[in-house]
Every structure is written in structure tokens, then in C-alpha cells.
Amino acid sequence: GTVRRPTNFICTVSDERGEDVLYGGVPLTEVIEKNYSLGEVIGLLWLKCKLPKWASNFIEMCLKIVADHGPCVSGAHNAIVTARAGKDLISSLVSGLLTIGPRFGGAIDGAAYYFRKFYNENKTSRQMVDEMKAAGILIPGIGHRIKSVRNPDKRVELLKNYAKTQFPQTRYLNFALEVEKITTAKRGNLILNVDGCIGVLFVDMLNSCGFSSEEIDEIIEAGTLNAIFVLGRSMGIIAHVLDQKRLKSGLYRHPWDDVLFRVEPPKVIGG
Numbered sequence: 538g539t540v541r542r543p544t545n546f547i548c549t550v551s552d553e554r555g556e557d558v559l560y561g562g563v564p565l566t567e568v569i570e571k572n573y574s575l576g577e578v579i580g581l582l583w584l585k586c587k588l589p590k591w592a593s594n595f596i597e598m599c600l601k602i603v604a605d606h607g608p609c610v611s612g613a614h615n616a617i618v619t620a621r622a623g624k625d626l627i628s629s630l631v632s633g634l635l636t637i638g639p640r641f642g643g644a645i646d647g648a649a650y651y652f653r654k655f656y657n658e659n660k661t662s663r664q665m666v667d668e669m670k671a672a673g674i675l676i677p678g679i680g681h682r683i684k685s686v687r688n689p690d691k692r693v694e695l696l697k698n699y700a701k702t703q704f705p706q707t708r709y710l711n712f713a714l715e716v717e718k719i720t721t722a723k724r725g726n727l728i729l730n731v732d733g734c735i736g737v738l739f740v741d742m743l744n745s746c747g748f749s750s751e752e753i754d755e756i757i758e759a760g761t762l763n764a765i766f767v768l769g770r771s772m773g774i775i776a777h778v779l780d781q782k783r784l785k786s787g788l789y790r791h792p793w794d795d796v797l798f799r800v801e802p803p804k805v806i807g808g
């Protein structure tokens with residue numbers, strides 16, 4: 538019989554060979570005619586499924602909620618400085634995106650991983666806090682530079698309210714809120730932050746949608762949840778770059794009086 542030549546690539550995302558490109562098996566015409574939301578398109582392309590409305594709305598809500606948080610945060614700041622150095626839109630956007638990581642915006646998968654792990658191991662919130670401290674790991678999804686118990690993060694309130702009214706269950710969120718009680722008793726700014734809230738709610742969503750434990754492991758390990766921040770925040774970073782270009786802002790140089798210069802004569806070593 539015929540022997541099929543082995544292919545160099547496998548693709549399970551989309552297929553553009555026909556008249557209509559398929560997004561995870563759904564023709565683009567259907568996506569447009571049935572007015573799929575961005576959350577539903579992400580469901581098709583990233584999660585390979587048609588999500589229920591409450592879940593695709595949640596994803597879309599996350600994108601809107603993380604779209605921007607002002608000019609002073611790492612991502613926007615880097616992009617603004619880059620744009621003011623005369624670089625193009627894509628370079629400036631990428632320089633902003635490169636700041637997304639474990640401390641800023643990229644704690645979502647980590648939060649999902651640790652809260653899920655401790656909850657699934659039937660550990661208490663106290664055990665989670667103590668064991669993470671003993672391991673010398675800051676809990677991803679806990680803590681914020683400016684938001685605190687006294688200055689709550691509206692974004693987190695919006696997410697919690699949505700989940701409490703629309704999700705079938707929120708057991709990982711509930712666990713994270715127990716952890717938050719302990720961390721905020723220590724310091725007011727150790728709240729469940731927007732990354733943490735998205736992380737635990739994603740796990741609640743995936744569980745309620747019937748994803749298996751192995752599938753959830755894979756989704757988290759692949760960085761899918763941080764990708765929500767990357768995609769959403771790109772909207773805001775692009776806005777800051779366009780803003781600087783519109784304003785024709787010149788080269789930025791950081792003021793000397795904001796740097797503590799501590800240059801010392803070199804140590805003489807050897808000889």
C-alpha cells in the first residue's frame with residue numbers, strides 16, 4: 538500500500554487549506570455569523586473546546602480586566618521608555634511584554650499550580666502558608682505593591698462577584714480566600730491579587746467544564762494562564778506606545794536625583 542511520508546509538523550489548532558479557515562474545527566464563517574466572543578475563540582484555539590457561556594464570558598472578562606493598569610507598572614513603563622527611544626511599535630510592545638513574569642502579571646500559572654496542589658492534597662490554608670514559607674517561596678498570586686485590605690483591588694472584587702454568581706462552584710477561590718485571611722493578618726498588602734484570583738478561578742472553571750486532572754496539569758505547565766495576561770495587557774501596552782508617539786515625547790533619561798550612586802573603588806584581588 539501507499540506509505541505516507543512522515544510530516545515535520547503536527548498542527549491541532551487550525552486548518553486553512555479549505556475555503557474557510559477552521560478554528561479548532563469550527564469554520565470561521567460560523568464564528569462570525571454566530572458572533573462568537575473573544576472568550577469563545579480562545580476556547581476553540583487554546584483549549585480546543587466550545588466553552589459554556591459563563592466560562593467564555595469569564596475569559597473575556599479577564600482580558601478586559603488586565604488590559605491596563607496605568608503607566609507606572611513594569612510593562613507599560615518599559616514600553617514607554619522604549620517608544621521614547623524612538624523604537625517602533627512592535628519593539629516597544631515586546632519590551633513591555635518581556636517584563637511579564639513571576640513578580641508582574643506572570644504569577645497566574647504559579648498561583649493556579651500552588652493553590653490547586655495544596656487544596657488537592659487536603660492541606661489547610663495554614664499549612665500552605667507555613668510550608669511555602671519554609672520552602673522560601675513567595676506564594677504566587679498573593680501581594681500587591683499598592684492594593685491592600687484598606688485599598689482593595691476593584692478588579693479582584695469584579696472577578697469574585699462574577700464567579701460567585703455565575704460559576705457552578707468556586708472551591709479553589711474559597712481556599713485562596715482562606716489563605717488570604719492568614720497573609721493579610723500579617724501585612725495588609727498580602728491580598729489575593731488579580732493574578733492569583735484569575736489563577737484559582739481558571740482552575741475552578743476548568744474543573745467545572747470537565748477537564749481531567751492531567752489536562753489541567755498540561756494547561757498550567759504550558760503557561761496558558763499567563764498567556765491571558767500577555768494577551769490582555771498587550772491592549773494597554775499598545776495604547777501607551779501609541780500615546781507616546783502621539784505626544785511626540787522625546788528620549789527619556791532617568792533623573793540623577795532618583796539614583797543612589799554607590800560606586801566604590803575596585804577591590805584589589807590576587808597578587
Ligand code: ACO
Pocket residue numbers: 639640641642643644674675676677678679680681682720724726727730731732733
Ligand atoms: N507570599 C508570602 N509572603 C509574601 C508574599 C507572598 N506572595 N509577598 C510578599 N511577602 C512578604 C515577604 O516575605 C516580606 O516579609 P518579611 O517582611 O517578613 O520579610 C514582606 O511580605 C514584604 O515583601 P516584599 O517583597 O517587599 O513585598 P512587596 O510589597 O514589595 O511585593 C509583590 C509585592 C512583588 C507583588 C510580592 O508580593 C510578590 O512577589 N508576590 C508574588 C508574585 C505575584 O503574585 N505577583 C503578581 C502581582 S499582581 C500583578 O502583577 C498584575
Ligand code: LMR
Pocket residue numbers: 603605606610682683731
Ligand atoms: C498590574 O495590573 O499591572 C498590577 O496589578 C501591578 C501594579 O503594580 O499595579
